[in-house]
Amino acid sequence: MKYCRFLFEDQVHYGKVDDRAGEPWIVDLTSAPEEDLAFRLAHGRATSWSFDFEPMPLNAAALLPPVTPSKIICVGRNYRDHAKELGNEAPAEPLLFFKPPSSLLKPGGVIRMPAASARVDFEGELALVIGRRASRLPPDAPWRTFIRGYTLANDVTARDLQKKDGQWTRAKGFDTFCPVGPLVSDELDPEAGLSIETRVNGELRQHGSTLDFIFSIPELLAYITSAITLEPGDLLLTGTPAGVGPLGAGDRVEVSIPGLGVLKNTVESATN
């Protein structure tokens, strides 16, 4: 199943997404995942609605980030070519960092380049959405049963501040630095190889495959959950392939994987 989260008549809704003539459409409303307590309190465990929903193209909807995570965990340098392009060795163990939920940005939203940075980069990534609580998973755990689905993310990074600060909290954590969406799908298999691409103003800048991960998804989940309990709705950004580069005011950046649609955002300078 594929779903999105969107505003409709000033209310947050979840929508079931299907393909119509090759384009994603919101074909019906659907109930909320368990972690979205505000939605559940407002609607109960609604499976019927007080109005008739007319299907609409996904790109005509007022989309929101499709997830409401308690935390966003990211993996650095999980593609060998990307580690090399920034002059780093492939890590011996997964390199983890957080982005705060306050950095989430909706599909179509504006990435704000902070005045504190002179170099803001795109990083197109596959993101996993956790489906049930996961703690201390062994490497041979049935990991797919802990995954609700997959979505697209852009791990926007102030590259100069990443180097200057030494630790990455500020460089990775500015407001608007985590575009996510447009939908979540469980109809994909990263271990079969997903082709991920990033375009800036229509020009192809990154092209990688999830077959090139340094650490596999079960290895990442075992490593992360040995330290941190993952909750339903949490996001795991799996790293970016080679080709990262700077964004400028007025740019359009698009991350895509077949089956997950296209995550589109624009870029502006922060006004403050």
Ligand code: MG
């Ligand atoms: Mg990244």
